[in-house]
Amino acid sequence: MSKRKATLIPGDGIGPEVTGAATKIIAALNVPIDWEVCEAGAGVFKKGIESGVPKETIESINRTRLVLKGPLETPVGFGEKSANVTLRKLFETFGNIRPVRELPGVPTPYSGRKVDLVIVRENVEDLYAGIEYMQTPQVAECLKLISRKGCEKIVRLGFEVAKAEGRKVVHCATKANIMKFTEGMLKRTFEELSKDYPGIEAHHIIVDNCAHQLVKKPEQFEVIITTNMNGDILSDLTSALVGGLGFAPSANYGSEVAIFEAVHGSAPKYAGKNNINPSAVILSATMMLRYIGEFEAANKIENSVFYTLEEGKFRPRDVQGVTNPCSTTDFTNAIISNLGKSAKMIQARNYKPLNIPKLNLPQDLVKPKSRHVVGYDLFLEYNKSPESLGKELEKMLDGTDCTLKTISSRGTKVYPSTGAITDCVDKFRCRFMLKTPLTDHGDAPLIKLLTKVSEKFLCAHIEKLQEFDGKMGFTKSQGED
Numbered sequence: 407m408s409k410r411k412a413t414l415i416p417g418d419g420i421g422p423e424v425t426g427a428a429t430k431i432i433a434a435l436n437v438p439i440d441w442e443v444c445e446a447g448a449g450v451f452k453k454g455i456e457s458g459v460p461k462e463t464i465e466s467i468n469r470t471r472l473v474l475k476g477p478l479e480t481p482v483g484f485g486e487k488s489a490n491v492t493l494r495k496l497f498e499t500f501g502n503i504r505p506v507r508e509l510p511g512v513p514t515p516y517s518g519r520k521v522d523l524v525i526v527r528e529n530v531e532d533l534y535a536g537i538e539y540m541q542t543p544q545v546a547e548c549l550k551l552i553s554r555k556g557c558e559k560i561v562r563l564g565f566e567v568a569k570a571e572g573r574k575v576v577h578c579a580t581k582a583n584i585m586k587f588t589e590g591m592l593k594r595t596f597e598e599l600s601k602d603y604p605g606i607e608a609h610h611i612i613v614d615n616c617a618h619q620l621v622k623k624p625e626q627f628e629v630i631i632t633t634n635m636n637g638d639i640l641s642d643l644t645s646a647l648v649g650g651l652g653f654a655p656s657a658n659y660g661s662e663v664a665i666f667e668a669v670h671g672s673a674p675k676y677a678g679k680n681n682i683n684p685s686a687v688i689l690s691a692t693m694m695l696r697y698i699g700e701f702e703a704a705n706k707i708e709n710s711v712f713y714t715l716e717e718g719k720f721r722p723r724d725v726q727g728v729t730n731p732c733s734t735t736d737f738t739n740a741i742i743s744n745l746g747k748s749a750k751m752i753q754a755r756n757y758k759p760l761n762i763p764k765l766n767l768p769q770d771l772v773k774p775k776s777r778h779v780v781g782y783d784l785f786l787e788y789n790k791s792p793e794s795l796g797k798e799l800e801k802m803l804d805g806t807d808c809t810l811k812t813i814s815s816r817g818t819k820v821y822p823s824t825g826a827i828t829d830c831v832d833k834f835r836c837r838f839m840l841k842t843p844l845t846d847h848g849d850a851p852l853i854k855l856l857t858k859v860s861e862k863f864l865c866a867h868i869e870k871l872q873e874f875d876g877k878m879g880f881t882k883s884q885g886e887d
């Protein structure tokens with residue numbers, strides 16, 4: 407029988423131990439997989455490869471299109487970008503699926519409530535696109551980019567997950583009440599596309615309330631579709647509902663490539679100690695086996711994990727109340743010896759093949775009938791009062807096509823004064839409106855404005871104010887009428 411090629415990235419810290427446990431169990435079932443072992447992460451950064459992902463690894467994934475990956479270390483708050491995020495983005499794995507389910511023999515404050523839900527997290531857009539700038543020496547900026555195309559992919563994947571798992575209710579969790587364009591785009595796309603999935607109840611929920619409800623009554627949720635950062639945070643929360651990160655698997659799905667990994671990180675303090683819980687990666691491997699059609703092997707492994715936990719002879723250190731934890735190796739060997747057995751409390755569900763949407767959407771998916779440029783926001787560096795900035799700018803506008811409408815500091819209107827007390831930093835957003843809106847994209851008025859303004863001020867960033875089909879494509883400042 408020909409073997410399915412797969413890329414194995416053992417990863418950093420506890421990565422080699424947990425991925426080693428998963429591949430050992432897969433081998434025990436003689437699943438025909440031919441692993442190509444590749445590097446990424448800390449060791450690669452040390453070799454001076456700044457992306458953390460060497461070209462050999464990219465070539466292997468291009469060949470195999472299938473990856474089982476251990477966690478990769480990322481310096482926090484400085485240094486290189488995350489090699490995990492790089493891998494997800496390079497191969498456009500747009501959906502991150504993070505299921506959690508109450509496990510037998512793993513007591514939690516929620517035991518008996520049958521928590522059983524999946525977070526469907528958008529995986530390549532949002533703040534995690536990692537587009538950051540220092541606008542002044544003290545003001546940092548991160549762009550939150552959300553596309554209609556990205557929303558459509560994740561919403562359809564969420565509903566497909568629901569169909570494959572026989573789920574009846576799908577929620578979409580956003581912060582659309584505050585971020586009306588970005589988070590709002592996911593909400594609007596969800597509401598529009600949910601009509602294509604009759605038989606599945608669709609509800610929108612504001613993400614902060616979703617976090618609250620997840621702690622209060624998690625059993626009300628089945629599938630939660632959400633943006634990248636919301637999903638990252640909510641899924642760590644949901645892992646804690648069923649016993650913690652040691653039990654939380656995940657899959658990153660794209661149209662071409664799938665990457666399977668635990669939700670947890672490299673837990674460096676436990677590296678090499680043979681005392682961590684390999685369940686998360688083992689359960690991620692079962693997701694991988696289903697992805698390649700090996701449903702029987704996947705169910706056997708999942709049922710054996712449930713059985714081993716329920717039996718309780720071998721329990722990892724992170725199971726609450728365990729006084730004599732087993733080693734990683736003992737737990738792995740117990741799962742192997744229990745292959746073929748099933749727990750009393752839960753069994754692997756009857757999964758149908760997951761239909762990963764292969765959407766052939768054009769790059770310019772949304773085509774408005776009309777669009778106009780109506781003004782410009784210039785983000786200027788200035789360390790005196792907004793009144794003096796406003797007066798100075800107004801004096802400079804002779805000979806330009808613009809008027810100054812407002813100045814805001816960190817999104818709050820400060821000129822003309824609102825009469826409130828607003829603390830300012832050294833970056834101001836100055837909103838100039840065109841006397842006559844532009845129907846083409848000629849930049850002459852902008853260049854004229856910028857030439858004048860930059861005689862006196864440092865401009866860190868420019869944003870065009872546009873209207874699409876007569877609707878404002880920009881938000882007002884807080885306090886602006």
Ligand code: NAP
Nearest residue numbers: 476477478479480490651652669670671672673682683724
């Ligand atoms: P972490 O590695 O997930 O560890 C946090 C804590 O979770 C551990 O200290 C441990 O808790 C528990 N834990 C995690 N995995 C466990 C397991 N398999 N068995 C038992 N307990 C487990 O998170 P972190 O310390 O924030 O991050 C460490 C590094 O991993 C960072 O460089 C981060 O960037 C990276 N990271 C990578 C990924 C990824 O590759 N996808 C994901 C997240 C983080 P106790 O201390 O209570 O025992």
